[in-house]
Amino acid sequence: MAIPDHARANFETLLKAARAGDLALMECTETQSGETRYVLCAVGRDNQDYVMTPFGHLAPGNPYEAYILPA
Numbered sequence: 729m730a731i732p733d734h735a736r737a738n739f740e741t742l743l744k745a746a747r748a749g750d751l752a753l754m755e756c757t758e759t760q761s762g763e764t765r766y767v768l769c770a771v772g773r774d775n776q777d778y779v780m781t782p783f784g785h786l787a788p789g790n791p792y793e794a795y796i797l798p799a
Contacts, residue, residue, distance in 0.1 A: 742783050745770035754780060 745751050750771045758765050765785035772779040787794045 738783060741770060741781075742768075752780065753786075754782075756782070756785075758785075 742751075752769045752771050754767050754769050756765050756767045757763070767782045767785045769780040769782050772781065
């Protein structure tokens, strides 16, 4: 299956933030379950304020048990 353009664009933005040192790991609350998630965010600026753009959360536990990778 091909990776959609929006996912590729988001990944490129994430790489750009990583190269610039503009990444943060934030403890957040998932809206639907109320569970705590550790979310990888790009950090930007809007005038004097910081803007956090979430990209995804880290897998709890062992990610090898949570996902089936493509063959």
